[in-house]
Amino acid sequence: MSTVRIAAAAAHFGRDLEFDLARVAKLIGDARASGAGLLVLPDAALGGYLADLRHPDPDALPPALKPDDPLIGRVAALAAEMTVCVGYCEDGGDVRYNAAVCVSGDGVLGRHRKVHLPAGEVAAYTAGDRFDAFDTPVGRIGMLIDYDKTFPEAARSLALDGAGVLACLSAWPTSITNRAPRMAQDRQARLFDLYDQARAAENQVVLASSNQTGTMGGIRFLGQSKVVGPGGDILARTWSKAGLAVAEVDVEAEIDRARRILHHLAERRPDVYRERPR
Template identity: 70%
Template sequence: MTMVTLGAVAGHFGRDLERGLDKALGLLAAAARDGVDLLVFPDAALGGYLGDLRSPAPDDLPPALAPDSPQLAALIAAAGPVTVCIGYAEAAGDLRYNTAVCLSGDGVLGTHRKVHQPAGEHLAYAAGDAFGAFDTPVGRLGMLIDYDKTFPESARSLALDGANIIAALSAWPASVTDRAARLPADRQSRLFDLYDCARAAENQVFVVSSNQTGVQGELRFLGQAKVVGPGGDILATTRSKGGLAVATVDVEAEIVRARRVLDHLAERRNDTYLIESPSRTR
């Protein structure tokens, strides 16, 4: 039996890059003392997210960092045996990407550039074009960012690539068109939890879901960091407050148990599925 402790952060990370880094380093140190093996920070924890999802202001974009930036180097130096996933705006030549990086004291273990872009996000970031899993000290892992988890194919691609754990990093706000007076009653609050649980249950994997809290410009973030088991059950959650959702589990044993009778990946019928919409003729 190999037990690992999975942790998902809900917290406010704004535009102040150095303050965000200091906060991340403090949370990492505390998590390491408490025996956390995987720590998943929100999307855009280094430099903050957009202030307006529909029309992002060109003069208020998150600072873009190179993959070999001092900030990421500081996290690698501090991580030690802890596996850390964190989001930032990646500078890549003339482009910038909404990127998640997975690292430990051994260096960068994997990266993911957000593929699916809602509303006006394409005005601020280029889109990624791939989903892939990779090996880490806590097992084979894949990452999703924000809107990626709305699409079942995203998590399914990671599960088919062998991921037992999906780290879902978000800067997920309340509805921008029909905002509720209370966050728990907001339509996006319900959907955020629904997607986390559905992606875990349909692929029979663990989902470690982080999110921003607080306010950035016009956006009010939901929090609701959580750890979800391979049956779609929420094992730990911060609800709408900041904090750390933690669960200690035997990842491999729980996945084997979930798939003992009904193995969703093995029992697919690929010959019956429409991969793309058929062309329509009149």
């Protein structure tokens, strides 16, 4: 992988799929104008996120799209030479998944179904059951969907599968139970940044973190999209506003530099790690 410009988007998306597609098109155009080869769009960019995390209304869920829905094909056509990751609600027949797909003009490059579901999502979605990295024109990538990045094992699984870039797609809200007067004081805002930096640093990989902005029902989203280097340093960020965080990174060189003295993956001791009984 040579040097690549990576863009992570912060933007608002709702239930109107044509509106969402127009916003995706605008963001792809803006990322292309910046020279980006990889664009990571938020979770639920096609159809919007849940409006209530405590008691999701079964009659007001995001529109569910089949994995081969023409809308995904339209995103792939818009991507053309770029690699684009985008989140949506996947129609699994009798169940729904909070899902992400990575596309280029050549079609689908990789997929992910959110594995770790917070309490409210359990009522709306079924959990995925795997983490797989995949090859793209900009290198080997792994995807995580918001709450997935809370768990170190998720990102570690993708790093061990050869991912040099982790694409973290989120619809991450401010704290629902303990609202702070200012975004900077919000507990979830601090955790969102902490997880992004920790997952990059502990695996010595590049991480592109996208997130929604604005509100959906009673939920307010954080924004705070960013690109993080293998040392946990934030290379670019949007703060709470909508926009693109764009950073140019020589992924292989930066990972090699980070792992030159301390190589976290090679120095693991899996023989002494074990799950404790609950």
